[in-house]
Amino acid sequence: MFRSLEFGNGAKIVAQDQGNGSNGSGPSRRAIRFPDGHEEIAAGRIGVLLVNLGTPDGTDYWSMRRYLKEFLSDRRVVEAPRLIWWPVLNGIILSTRPQKSGALYDKVWNTERNESPLRTITRSQGEKLGADLARTDPRIIVDWAMRYGNPSIAEKLDALTAAGAERLLIVPLYPQYSAATTATVNDKAFEALSQMRWQPAVRTAPPYHDDPAYIEALAASTKKHLAALDFEPDIVLASFHGIPKSYFEKGDPYHCQCQKTVRLLREVLGWGPEKLMVTFQSRFGREEWLKPYTDETVARLAREGVRKMAVIMPGFAADCLETLEEIAGENAEIFEENGGEHFAALPCLNDSEEGMAVIKAVVLRELSGWI
Numbered sequence: 359m360f361r362s363l364e365f366g367n368g369a370k371i372v373a374q375d376q377g378n379g380s381n382g383s384g385p386s387r388r389a390i391r392f393p394d395g396h397e398e399i400a401a402g403r404i405g406v407l408l409v410n411l412g413t414p415d416g417t418d419y420w421s422m423r424r425y426l427k428e429f430l431s432d433r434r435v436v437e438a439p440r441l442i443w444w445p446v447l448n449g450i451i452l453s454t455r456p457q458k459s460g461a462l463y464d465k466v467w468n469t470e471r472n473e474s475p476l477r478t479i480t481r482s483q484g485e486k487l488g489a490d491l492a493r494t495d496p497r498i499i500v501d502w503a504m505r506y507g508n509p510s511i512a513e514k515l516d517a518l519t520a521a522g523a524e525r526l527l528i529v530p531l532y533p534q535y536s537a538a539t540t541a542t543v544n545d546k547a548f549e550a551l552s553q554m555r556w557q558p559a560v561r562t563a564p565p566y567h568d569d570p571a572y573i574e575a576l577a578a579s580t581k582k583h584l585a586a587l588d589f590e591p592d593i594v595l596a597s598f599h600g601i602p603k604s605y606f607e608k609g610d611p612y613h614c615q616c617q618k619t620v621r622l623l624r625e626v627l628g629w630g631p632e633k634l635m636v637t638f639q640s641r642f643g644r645e646e647w648l649k650p651y652t653d654e655t656v657a658r659l660a661r662e663g664v665r666k667m668a669v670i671m672p673g674f675a676a677d678c679l680e681t682l683e684e685i686a687g688e689n690a691e692i693f694e695e696n697g698g699e700h701f702a703a704l705p706c707l708n709d710s711e712e713g714m715a716v717i718k719a720v721v722l723r724e725l726s727g728w729i
């Protein structure tokens with residue numbers, strides 16, 4: 359079966375599904391067919407796929423349950439032996455967490471588009487990057503996907519190869535590497551590629567925790583958002599999503615990369631560790647996670663007399679439940695309950711000028727030799 363995509367100049371990209379047996383069903387032939395119908399040439403396009411964590415399709419019980427089941431079944435995310443984890447996940451967690459998390463997502467949901475902020479922002483990052491890079495090299499096509507939920511990595515890889523992408527750059531949108539994030543994005547992409555008879559050439563973008571473009575963007579964005587506040591914080595927390603301490607002990611470089619990001623950011627801002635502290639948020643389960651915990655630190659500092667606090671979240675390429683609800687909502691309350699007076703959660707880099715400059719710098723560097 360042929361699938362085709364038409365372009366404004368009358369050219370047509372045609373992809374033939376292989377549909378011939380056991381080795382998957384990805385597109386196996388790509389060609390540009392010109393209007394007169396007889397000329398076929400290789401499409402030769404370069405695909406860039408931005409991937410972020412994921413998102414439920416809705417905040418109702420079944421959408422939340424589907425999403426959490428996919429997410430929490432991933433062995434890269436929960437490493438506990440299946441014999442122990444399976445009954446816990448399918449018992450208590452999937453019967454209670456979907457309602458609880460759904461209510462939290464309701465607080466931040468983009469009702470206009472009926473989707474989570476993470477999906478809205480990731481789409482915008484993809485669209486802005488696509489428009490920008492098409493001016494750099496018209497062979498480049500950019501798309502975006504979610505590791506869990508929709509749009510899936512597999513469907514976007516199919517679409518990119520069908521559109522003629524013979525070279526492909528996968529970009530996990532995580533500045534700091536963790537097996538629970540970067541590695542699982544790549545695993546999922548290679549799982550989809552393993553089903554294709556005719557694979558594109560593939561690269562994956564490395565973490566960019568110490569990339570000067572990223573550090574400069576964080577510094578500029580932090581200064582810009584602090585200047586817009588009606589107070590000057592006594593202390594700024596750099597809050598990262600946590601991981602279980604045991605993952606760090608097994609060799610996950612995430613903790614070290616978070617620390618390095620903040621060390622470099624302090625150097626650019628000219629701040630010491632007493633002004634910009636590192637903390638870890640979003641614990642899940644009973645195991646010990648990376649410390650210090652954000653919520654405990656916020657409470658302690660408020661009790662110790664800190665009255666004005668700002669929080670930046672450099673590990674999140676886009677605002678999401680964990681930044682908009684957990685930090686801007688829950689932690690603001692914790693601060694005030696313990697005597698704090700002014701609290702601000704600063705926006706992530708998102709699709710801002712600074713944020714797009716980082717993604718563009720990473721992508722252009724990783725495309726070198728291809729463009």
Ligand SMILES: C=CC1=C(C)c2cc3[nH]c(cc4nc(cc5[nH]c(cc1n2)c(C)c5CCC(=O)O)C(CCC(=O)O)=C4C)c(C)c3C=C
Pocket residue numbers: 411412413414430435436455459474476532536538539599600601602612640642673674677678679680
């Ligand atoms: C169970 C363990 C979890 C690990 C390990 C984990 C690592 C991890 N997560 C992110 C980024 C995000 N996580 C988000 C939501 C979220 N995370 C977990 C659990 C683990 N994360 C859960 C159960 C959830 C769902 C929400 C909830 O029920 O509490 C999000 C937000 C997604 C959104 O749509 O807004 C992000 C982003 C990182 C970077 C990371 C390890 C470094």
Ligand SMILES: [Fe+2]
Pocket residue numbers: 599640
């Ligand atoms: Fe998470």
Ligand SMILES: [Fe+2]
Pocket residue numbers: 640679680684
């Ligand atoms: Fe959370």
